Amino acid sequence: MTSAIINPTIQAAALAGLSNLLAQAIQAYRTDQPLSLDYRTLLQFVVFSLIATPPNVLWQEYLEENYPGDQIDEKGIKRLHKHNTAVKFVLDQTVGAIVNSLLFVVGIGALKGKDSSTIWDDCQRVGYPCCAHYDLKIVGP
Structure with missing residues (x-):
């Protein structure tokens, strides 16, 4: 790393x-x-x-x-690229936020020793009903 x-x-x-x-x-x-x-x-x-x-x-x-946040204009001055910044903001606050929230619920649940069905119940309880459509299978003994 x-x-x-x-x-x-x-x-x-x-x-x-x-x-x-x-x-x-x-x-x-x-x-x-x-x-x-x-x-x-x-x-x-x-x-x-x-x-x-x-x-x-x-x-x-x-x-x-x-989506680079900076652009160099014709005078060689670095300026904020507003469109790219907006795209990054929207992607991060939608896709990124959903994935991070789900991973937090799943990750903390796993670290606490919860089983997969309890973790998925937690996902649904915090507002991710999409989890109900997937049957999580943890590979292992």
């Missing part, structure tokens, strides 16, 4: 850990309970981030390669 993938992955894992710690602290504050860190949940979020970030970096690189 190149540093173009490694650096964002390390940063994303650190942010995932920090955000989970903050979420646990906020939950403890809201419920007026002492903070008792759930290290298992913290680790699940960090591991998921380590797994999910490299494909996301590659997705962003793909979008930039196919």
Whole structure:
């Protein structure tokens, strides 16, 4: 892996850990309970981030390669390519968001040890009824 993938992955894992710690602290504050860190949940979020970030970096690189955000005008000045930027935004906020949301539900579910039918139920519950049309078979013993 190149540093173009490694650096964002390390940063994303650190942010995932920090955000989970903050979420646990906020939950403890809201419920007026002492903070008792759930290290298992913290680790699940960090591991998921380590797994999910490299494909996301590659997705962003793909979008930039196919829809460059900058263009050089006739005077040699770099300017924002508005159409390509809009296309990237729409693709990322539709296709990218759907795929990432599903992968988050599936990935965290798998890291928590849920079985495939429970994970698909979770997908449907969070708004992906398309999952009901596929029978997920996990290959293994």
